[in-house]
Amino acid sequence: MTASDVRHAERLATTIYPDSEQASVAVARQIADLIRQRTAEGRMCVLGLATGSTPTRLYEELVRLHQVEGLSFQHVITFNLDEYFPMQPDSLQSYVRFMHEYLFDHIDIPAAQVHIPDGTVPQEQVAEFCRHYEEQIREAGGIDLQILGIGRTGHIGFNEPGSGASSRTRMITLDHITRTDAASDFYGEENVPRRAITMGVGTILEAHEIVLLAWGEGKAAVVKRMVEGEMTDSVPATYLQKHPNVRVILDQAAGAELTRMKSPWLVGSRLNWQDEAQVRKAVTWLARKLQKPILKLTDQEYNEHGLSELLAESGLAYELNIKVFNQLQRTITGWPGGKPNADDSNRPERATPFPKRVLIFSPHPDDDVISMGGTLLRLVDQGHEVHVAYQTSGNIAVFDEEAVRFAEFVAEYDEAFRLDEQPAENLYHRVADFLKNKAPGQVDSEEVQQIKGLIRRGEAKSACRYAGIPDENVHFMDLPFYETGRVRKKPIGPEDIQLTVDLLNKVQPQQIYAAGDLSDPHGTHRVCLAAIFAAVGQLKAQNTAWLQNCWLWLYRGAWQEWDIDQIEMAVPLSPQELTRKRRAIFKHQSQKDRPLFPGADQREFWQRAEDRNRTTAQLYDLLGLPEYEAIEAFVRWHF
Template sequence: MLTATHSEKLPVSIYADSEQASAAVARQIADLIRKRAAEGQTCVLGLATGSSPTRVYEELVRLHREEGLSFQNVVSFNLDEYYPMPPDSLQSYVRFMHEYLFDHVDIRPENVHIPDGTLPQAQVAEFCRRYEEQIQQAGGIDLQLLGIGRTGHIGFNEPGSGASSRTRMITLDHITRTDAASDFYGEENVPRRALTMGVGTILEARHIVLLAWGEGKAAVVKRMVEGEPTDTVPATYLQRHPSVQVVLDDAAAAELTQRKTPWLAGLSSNWQDDGTVRKAVTWLARTLQKPILKLTDNEYNENGLSDLLAESGSAYSINIRVFNQLQHTITGWPGGKPNADDSHRPERAAPFPKRVLIFSPHPDDDVISMGGTLLRLVDQGHEVHVAYQTSGNIAVFDDEAIRFAEFVADYDEAFRLSGEAPAETLYQRVADFLKNKAPGQVDSAEVQQIKGLIRRGEAKSACRLAGVPDANAHFMDLPFYETGRVRKKPIGEEDIQLTIDLLNRIRPQQIYAAGDLSDPHGTHRVCLSAIMQAVQRLKAANTDWLQDCWVWLYRGAWQEWDIDQIEMAVPVSPEELTRKRRAIFKHQSQKDRPLFPGADQREFWQRAEERNRTTAKIYDQLGLPEYEGIEAFVRWIF
């Protein structure tokens, strides 16, 4: 864990990952509960919902079960709730809190307070006034747990919320509703209003802990921590509180000055590290909009990099060093170029051809994020396999399922099968279920199966277009995903074992996996964890084939690797970009409007092409060769 106060107006604690951070916060809460119990006092907790605190609650449950942490003296007040919202709804924060915490610990039911999303509107104002009174009667909140939304909201205090605002009903910002769309199976199902504690209510807590994970939060974290207090970013008002702790993982801290440009914060940098030097030089070139080889001594001195210049001797030597590093990342042979000197290439020349295994978390991530590279690997003669880790069935619209069920029924009728037509019966069951399906309701097993088969057929079609044989398309259907809901199960032993079995069957010499941790639904993160745990177990078992296997991580659907991180850059020609687009188009159920688009409303092919072209443009601006597009990879050394 790292802490720093340079350039920051709020104390920041940065951990390698959210699991370590969550465990530390859970221990802090547990210590407070025990301390208050030893004093014979209640411990009043302000609790948050959403993805950020889930691991904290899981760790608190573990501490209760394994280390005897009691919640008998705990009184809780939740930040917010959608309005209207029945408590048993899948999206209800009442249900969330019981699933993640309350049903697993010994907290007294009468000590639990959550805003009521079932009240008639005429009673809301009085409920909110009473909620404030209850907090005061409990002695005030000892520790308030917070997350942060992309709009900078804390609780549901959207931009425009004042520092003295109290518990009330608010209208949700469009961005907030967009971000919640996946939980509600479409933005049209997200409530437009919510009940929330006010900023003023939150600021009265004695201690505040704000959690933020992932690159998607990095920009708003920077504004909160380094910007001026303003009601356009309500979280900035936390700067006025005397006891705040901002807890981040590495990804959420990425835009902070201490991480992105530490030399501007007066922090010492390790100029012996190639990665640090490369980060500084590419930043300088992009800031000045100049090719690397044209940077001067004065420009290093005038932009906070005098220490680097003093240590390296001259701008010329630094420029050449970094330019060569970037040049050596570029290769048109992602599987290695046969019979070539590979001393300055990102991949080995031998063996050639290679057995390549591309892991795709969803059935379209392969072509979206590395479709150009996939095409090159096939065209250059490698044995390419694609492993689709999940079915992707929740990302199919209901009308697509009806359309396919209807096709089967019509096919059955056209050929006049004898006896009762089972497909027609299936169609009627599916149609009846979907006709009466409530927003957010889990699909029936039959509907889930149909939606999974739709995605499977699309993936096969895309593989065939790319030249991957049907036999080399592997559908893993990892169990953690198969809940029928956006919220998935934790990764389990079966997920890891299925991954180990596939790896041992194919024995790849090159693996590609999704390192795109900006995926807002967390599936990419879980899928990557399954791969990493499988590889680590195989390594511990001294598996022979693994000794000659390299692992490359791709991104692209949500965010691209930063230029200073890229270790292999694969150029994509105009023709390959067109072929890649055609492969993406094979995923018709995701075309025009994906069910879960995340913050970016564009179609996936548009996102992918823009990212590929942007990466190529950055290389060009830095003085390197100009390409139509570039797909980028980082090697994982296991």
């Protein structure tokens, strides 16, 4: 694709990196170069900074550049975009605390050169505080480089839909979607502040240069609106199109909906039509656009929708349609572990060995049954040796009243049977008193965390027993990165990777399933998958023998599904199997009715899962393939 082709569709200069790691490092180096340049000129470097999960890796790299490569922040002045109101600076959710934990406590920036909106200002003084904040930015010479993220509403900073292009630093009321997205940080939407102080859109647009970062599938839709849509106050980020020096930095997932990624043939791209994946993507796109089965697509329809070049290289539509139809048909299998004594040349999984040792990694204690419960049940039914590894305890996702209920049960049981010289009633009173006096967003005591972890562990065991998995094949890893008691976790560490290596060596599976659902709003799925990839990388480097005969399949969960052209194994579910999957999900009673962290979708997890599985089946049906009640989908990750 030429630069002019991209500009035809994209109104903002956009760079797509393979992943957020490479993108974050590249932006950090750009910032470092700017700091060094300003320092050499004897000038201060003024940075506008953002918070949230998006820039954390960027800040980690800046810390590394300071500690390892000697980058000094002595000549840097910073201004943060926003802060909740009211908010104490030492609160767990405070952006003051966030910035110190991720950046300021680890570099040599003078405290007087750090500016963050103050969530403790008396309400009647907020307007004056905002006026003074703007004045401080002007006195510093304006912001040289402003870092931004983007919210699902299209907000930059906390400039919600309706914010004008000339808006200044002010107090605003948070949109319901923004508060829902923040609910996990505050342990429930009811604890999220309704207001915030934010730089205005006009303030942001006065920065000399702006870099906006976005990662993950969850941002793809709003990124498309920002980059390719018209300017509108309903998506404040589109006002960045007014700025002469803006760069949008994405990973591939966040850029997935852009025309150059979704349908590059529409913007004049010269594509490699020998690439079967590209061909499959184009043909399924056309069929979905026209709402027609693949085998009914015509030469004229290919030509009329920008795919004449594909047709010229591939021959008649008839032959092309059959080729792609057969590829999709071969993804469908009722034997996810491989069908014994069968020709597997056109099947997604190998016939041998049979039965297989299967290891299913589940980031939280219910992702296995939510995401691939039907496949799990079928693997057990077909005689495979199935193991499930729960990577984290999931303890923060349990309501406080559940912990009290279980502590009360233990106390009453102990009272009834007098099993312990130390009455369990003491446990009940400690737990009840702590939770009664617990402040919104406060970290649970270690005792409460343990109880909540045991609740989720018991539910996971119950679901596995229902599926027919023996207790000895259920593994609770409790990866250390997760055990902070907070939504914000530690980075993945050597211990997390080693625990994963040890389990893999213990089970020595021939088939692995792992969560590839990177839109998980808490980021746990991303870290858990990184631990698996790192562990497999170590084992591969060691030429581990059993790994040579192991395949790894990625599933997705309650948040989204693989695109039809990506799917490499589709496991159909009958109505009865879908009911069994639902019952397995119901074993996770603490997540029933209303999960603590539902994300943007307020439906229960079983409802999301069934809708997702039915939608996949309907899509196969639309394309002219067999009609099923539901389908679970997988993509193979090649070592």
